[in-house]
Amino acid sequence: MVTSRRDFLKQAGWTVLGGGLMASFVELPASKAHASSGDRTHLYAYVVDTHKCIGCGKCGEACRAENKVPDEFYRTWIERYTIYADGHVDVDSPHGGEKGATPIKKAHIDRSFFVPKLCNHCKEPNCVQVCPVGATYVSRQGVVLVDEKHCVGCGYCIQACPYGARFINPKTHVADKCTWCYHRVLKGLKPACVTVCPVGARQFGKVNDPNDPVGKLIKEARLQVLKPEMGNQPMVFYNGLDKEVR
């Protein structure tokens, strides 16, 4: 069979036209989007003061109760860093630090301190970018959430998170993590861990509110974030972060 140039061009034209038409159909459902829901802002920030933390573990206990976190899984945990005179660094977090800290009797400790950790609710979250089904997202207030009804439990987000904040919940079999107690903060309450912290080592508030203690801290205090080199722009800030903290 010999196709003339004219026929070839004709058929090619129809193919392109048809393809374009199909593409426009495929685009259609996506455009029913609720784009009117407004732009995303990063309303909240979380400040951890490592100078204040006493490692009592009340935050972890409250988080577990408030969010029904299964045993041996943690939405927040407290790490203890111990730096010895010979330069050796020890990091421990038995039971996520939830049952308090055991004393260390070894001598020659240069310094030792607690670092509470949780989801950093990043401005540029890796976990959201890698989700293949759109089950994890950033809310309009800038809180990174997991839709447990839509998540398929593939675990990509767990690998992508530089902070190890995510896990597969053994009850729901889908990804789970800290929500900054989304259900509380929208009601005007603080996250459970912040509410119960006896020493004010954990603080939560609005970034751009100058009357908010956290807003003031973000403006005036010299704070750091974990792993800034990852480029995720965390919204959890630390005071007194040591160079040994990872």
Next chain:
Amino acid sequence: MNHTSHIIRFAVVLVAVIAGFFILRGFLVPDSFGVQGDYKYGYHRGASDAEQAALPALYTGSKKCAQCHAAETAEWQAGKHAGVECETCHGNWQAHNNNTKDKAGKDSSIEACLLCHGEVEARPADFPQIADMKKHVEDGGGAYEKGMLCVACHSAHSPQQ
């Protein structure tokens, strides 16, 4: 050569496949799924947001406790534990409210106090910590007895020192 019949058959199959795709898609994709705000981080099921916001809050803060326990609240506010919320030691309000006979939140054991006040190297140096109970009692001018509780000398609600 006439290919019209082939093209029509192919077109019918193609249309059926495309129609099938959209019908199936209509069933499988949740109603509110789409771009909420921006595409990069807002592509999700819109209803999920409200579902998570509707979860109940168990910890309510000390104002709620003060409604019934005015005397304890006044005592607490006068002491050094004034910055510590009721629920830090007593557990969440909701559990207590669901079962008002629940006294599980009352713990006067030494362990309960030492959870915060036991001596641990990593704690801030200016935070009151007890390494040796006997020494602590005698330094304070008391007589140490075995099995002595912290609350024998200190008020848990309102410690003065």
